[in-house]
Amino acid sequence: MESTLEPGPSRRSFIDWLLGTSAAAFIVSVLYPVSRYLVPPPAGESSAASVTLPIRAEDVKPNTGQIFKFGSKPAILVRTAAGELRAFSAVCTHLNCTVQYRPDLAEIWCACHNGHFDLKGQNVSGPPPRPLDAYVINVRGSQIVVSKGT
């Protein structure tokens, strides 16, 4: 330790400078993550109970179907020939393969063991023992929102 009575002005001002600068840096290092946190991320909201599809409603043609992600499982969106939008879980109730839409049959079909589901999700032929879970669809303008329903 030094033997001076008091730290010289240079030392004192160094300490003050150090304190000031590091305090400012500290405040920035706290405020930076907090302010980034406050800005909502692109995904907007958690997608547990409902998913807004990146597909526009008018782009879904009648008698077509496509797979989309719902939470952690695949789901299938179908527009019937009559024009109605429907969505179901795409996990086959037999052995969990992913189903697909068959426009030639106007049915949902599982390629693994030839299971057939009608457009209400009912298992109509083949090994699947249970119907597909149906989801609720709401269309807001050209946005399709699929949710689990009650």
Added chain:
Amino acid sequence: MPSAAGSRGRLWTWLDERVGLAEMEKLVRKKQVPIHRHRLWYYFGGMTLFLFGIQVVTGILLLLYYRPSAEEAYESVQFLMAEVQFGWLIRSVHAWSANLMVAVLFIHLFSVLLLKAYRRPREITWVSGVALFGITLAFGFTGYLLPWNELAYFATKVGTEITGALPVVGHFTLRLLRGGDEVTGATLTRFYGIHVAILPAIVTLILGLHLYLVQKHGMSVPPSVERAGGPRRTMPFVPDFLLRDMVGWLSALAVLAALAAFLPAELGRKADPFAPAPIGIKPEWYFMFMFQTLKYLPSTILGIEGEIVGIVGFGLAGLFLLLLPFLDRRAEHGGRSTIFTWIGIGMIAFVIVLTYLGYTASPTQ
């Protein structure tokens, strides 16, 4: 530093006229902290307060993204961890700071107990402190359920089940806590309300009282120091003690940051009420000693169900703690109360040993 009002600047003077800053400053500067060989323990109260402050700030930030329903809670936390910028940091700090706060709170409680700072005139300070301890444990218990994951679900189930074993009021309390007979979404929403509204309101009042009383009575001097003639010197609270406090707080913050980066808060699997309980469910570590004690008790003691004896026993221990200033008559009159010192040491040993056993004993015992 010079304290004359005039050299302070115009802003300070303007505020002083309206809010009375000079008076406040005088009050704050009055506070002196005694210096003696036990002064290390003086820091733990402030540390607890600091960590509580962190909880409030991170908790409010979490509120912006969390959803308190059984269908969405888990996913909202998942979203927070994965998509929100620094969401992992806020959540991990919140989780770790909770643990750290309880640990520091234990140290604060037992150091105050062993240094007999509950003596007159600080009895109400002590009582409010024990109440704060209970509230903190309640914060921990309610907060733990909020991510609605497997571990939390079953820990809550077991914890509320134990409440249900209380005589007379057990079933009613269980229903009150769970919002029904089982742990469901209703429980989650209820715990959420308790965690973010009810407990904060209560804690504001009691903490305010506690801090006011600490300011009013100043720092207590341990009996051994008093007997030796009192502390030879003191240091002003502002700025000396406060600067030292801040060193401690910043160190704690550094530890929290490291913990958040290397051991981020886990999420596990979503709660499934229909799945069987996983082996080795454990409560949070600060409940472990009670949990483990209940496991060791025989199924009946003197005709009463063992679990109830255990719960009532802990309740009585809590009551003992609460009424400690009024029971320790010797210390009140300035004498040695070695019995209470030994009781305190015994409690510490009990908590440590049973917590250790809780983590090392096989879950299928």
Added chain:
Amino acid sequence: MQRWLTPLGPMCLLFAATLGGAATATPPPAQTPTTGASQPAAGPPTTPKESCSACHLEIGDDRLAAPVKAYADDIHRAKGFGCVACHGGDANEAGLEAMDPAKGYIGKPARAQIPQLCGRCHADARFMKRYNPSLRVDQVTEYAASAHGRKLLAQNDPKVATCVSCHPAHAIRPPSDPASSVHPLRVAQTCATCHGDAAYMTGRSLPTNQLQQYTQSVHWLAMSEKGDLSAPTCNDCHGNHGAAPPGVSWVGNVCGQCHTVMSELYAKSVHATAFPRMGVPGCAACHDNHAIKRAAVTMVGLAQETVCANCHSKDDVGGKAAAEMRGVLDALGAEHARAAATLARAEHAGMEVSQARVDLIGANDALVKARVAVHAASVSAVKKEADVGLGIAAKAYERGLRALEELKFRRQGLGVSLVIILALIAGLILKIRQLDRPRRHAGGSVTPNEEA
């Protein structure tokens, strides 16, 4: 099975003679609340007074009593049919008068007559409609076309199965009853009673290890362990009443009942024309007929344990294609594994990668589809599916790498913030010492070297 009952007629006479005079029509024993009437065309179940069970139970010979006891659980009894419905005679008469050929009594029917006997009701659509309108009524016709039926009717083969071989005559239960001999879980055992008995099958050209092989197959495991009763057992491929092994050229159609995609791909492949020409039994050539194991990538290619190597070598076009297909499948498998491992590492380190893991499922789906495309025996078909999977796996791998990058970023960020905090702490400590110093020298209240 019931060969030993043939001498029973005369024996019955003997016993009845000894009893002599026990002619009172005893009411049916309490344990068999009987139903049925004297004609096949019975109405709703009533409690008839059938004399048959009375004697047959009390006589003391197990061979007579066994059918009566077994009949308690029979479905015909539940529907109101008694002994007389099949064996004829007069149920109201007691004693031997009941067994009167003039009253239609036929005793134990001859083997060759059994299909017709059962067919008296079961081939009559209008009759069956009264009891179960959805039951088929063509079993006898089918049977006549089956291997069993042709042998029985043309050569009166004493060992082939008749109706009662699989549906035990007095204890017939519907197939949906788990205790029935023709419940899906028990069909294989029932067929194997003859077909698995090497001694019984001597002199015939059929193997006798089918049951043993079948119990090793995925189909049996699916039924017995997973409880999937839609999995095939003997009758699903061989037919039940019209049982016959599938022809070599139409094995694919049989398997294709469930495995449509593979069957369709196969049907368009070069194998579909080549195999029948060579007498190779379609699907069974690679997958076996009874001991069907779980299909794996290891079956494809030219290595030792593959099925392609049974016919192909590396010198022919097919062999080269097989090797290439295996290469593509292995590559996709490896990509998938790499992506999965990276994501797992990231997850272990605390990063949130659940969405990427879900997306990776698509790569696994593509791998499954690529493996199925092998049936088209065309490298381009396999590549088409595999390419999709490779794309997905690559994206997931990238996501995993990004997560690990983020992890690095976090640790670097931590380093930076720790440096700042430590600097601040250093500043504070220096400040503390600075404040202490003047007081020390002024004889103040803080001593030097004061640690916190």
